[in-house]
Amino acid sequence: MKQDNGSKxxxxxxLCAASLCIIVASIASGPRLLNPFDMDIETCRTLLAIRxxxxxxxxxxxxxxxxxxxxxxxxxxxxxxxxYILGISSGASxxxxxxxxxxxxxxxxxxxxxxxxxALATGAAVVVLGRGWNGLQPExxxxxxxxxxxxLSALLMLVMTISVDDGLKRAILWMSGDLSMVDWELLPxxxxxxxxxxxxxxxxxxxxxxLTLGDDIAHSLGFNPARERCFLFIAxxxxxxxxxxxxxxxxxxGLVVPHVVRRxxxxxxxVVLPLSVVAGGTLLCFADAIGRTVAAPLExxxxxxxxxxxxxxxxxxxGQKKAN
Numbered sequence: 001m002k003q004d005n006g007s008k009x010x011x012x013x014x015l016c017a018a019s020l021c022i023i024v025a026s027i028a029s030g031p032r033l034l035n036p037f038d039m040d041i042e043t044c045r046t047l048l049a050i051r052x053x054x055x056x057x058x059x060x061x062x063x064x065x066x067x068x069x070x071x072x073x074x075x076x077x078x079x080x081x082x083x084y085i086l087g088i089s090s091g092a093s094x095x096x097x098x099x100x101x102x103x104x105x106x107x108x109x110x111x112x113x114x115x116x117x118x119a120l121a122t123g124a125a126v127v128v129l130g131r132g133w134n135g136l137q138p139e140x141x142x143x144x145x146x147x148x149x150x151x152l153s154a155l156l157m158l159v160m161t162i163s164v165d166d167g168l169k170r171a172i173l174w175m176s177g178d179l180s181m182v183d184w185e186l187l188p189x190x191x192x193x194x195x196x197x198x199x200x201x202x203x204x205x206x207x208x209x210x211l212t213l214g215d216d217i218a219h220s221l222g223f224n225p226a227r228e229r230c231f232l233f234i235a236x237x238x239x240x241x242x243x244x245x246x247x248x249x250x251x252x253x254g255l256v257v258p259h260v261v262r263r264x265x266x267x268x269x270x271v272v273l274p275l276s277v278v279a280g281g282t283l284l285c286f287a288d289a290i291g292r293t294v295a296a297p298l299e300x301x302x303x304x305x306x307x308x309x310x311x312x313x314x315x316x317x318x319g320q321k322k323a324n
Contacts, residue, residue, distance in 0.1 A: 059281035064239035066280020069254030087149030091122025097171035119241030177250035177303020197238035252310030
C-alpha cells in the first residue's frame with residue numbers, strides 16, 4: 001500500500017511539474033514570442049491582457065471537462081461517457097450561437113451568459129426526463145441526453161441556415177473551441193461554478209467510488225445510488241456549463257483524460273478527480289499554445305487541436321486494450 005501511494009504521489013508530482021512547464025510555455029508562445037528578460041510596455045500589455053487570461057481560461061475549461069468526464073464515466077459505468085453526451089453542449093451551443101448570429105448583445109457577457117443558461121436548462125430537462133420511479137436512472141439519463149442533444153443540434157443547424165454570414169462565422173469559431181476572444185471578465189463566473197461543481201464532486205467521492213461498482217454494491221455499502229447520482233450529475237453539469245460558456249465547445253478532453261489518469265493511478269475518485277483537473281487543463285493549454293503558433297499569424301481553434309491530439313491517443317489506448 002505504501003509503495004502504491006508512493007507511485008501515485010510520484011505521478012502527481014511529475015504531472016504538476018509538466019503542467020507548470022506547459023503553462024509557462026503557453027504564456028510565452030504565440031505569434032510573437034514573449035521574452036521574460038525583455039519586458040517593455042507593449043510586452044506587459046500583451047501578457048496581462050491576452051496571454052494570461054487565455055491561459056487561465058484554458059486551464060479552467062480543460063480541468064472542468066476532465067473532472068466532468070471522470071464523474072460521468074463513473075456514474076454511468078460507461079467508458080465512452082463524456083461531458084457532451086448528455087446534450088449540455090448542444091443547449092449551450094444553440095443559445096450562444098443564436099446570440100452571435102442574431103446580434104444579441106445586451107451587455108458585455110451576453111454570449112457566455114446565454115451559453116450557461118442554455119447548458120443549465122438542457123441539464124435540467126435531462127434530469128426531468130431521466131427520472132424513473134426510484135430516482136435518476138443511468139439508462140434514462142443517457143437516452144434523454146442523446147435525444148435532447150440531437151433535437152437541439154437540429155435546431156442549431158436550422159438557425160445557422162438562416163443567419164447572416166458574419167454571425168455564422170463567429171458561431172462556427174465559438175463551436176470549435178476558439179479562445180482568441182477570452183478575457184478576464186469571463187473568469188469570476190466560470191471559476192465560481194467550476195469550484196462549486198468540483199467541491200460537490202469531491203464531497204461525494206465515496207459515493208462515486210461506490211457507483212462504479214454497481215447500484216447493488218452501492219446499496220450494500222450504505223449509499224443511495226439515485227441520490228448520489230443526482231448530486232454528481234449536478235456537479236458535472238455545473239462544470240460543463242461553465243466550461244462551455246467561457247470558451248465554446250471542446251471535445252475529447254472529457255473522454256480521453258479520465259482514461260489516461262485511471263491508467264496510471266487507478267480508479268479511486270479522490271485521486272482521479274484532482275488529477276483529471278490538472279491533466280485536462282494542461283492538455284487544453286497545450287492545444288491552445290499549438291493552435292496559436294503552428295500557423296502564425298493564423299490561429300487554429302484549441303478545440304480542433306485538442307481533438308486532433310486526443311483522438312489518435314484514444315485509438316492507441318483501444319489498441320493496447322485489445323492486445324492485452
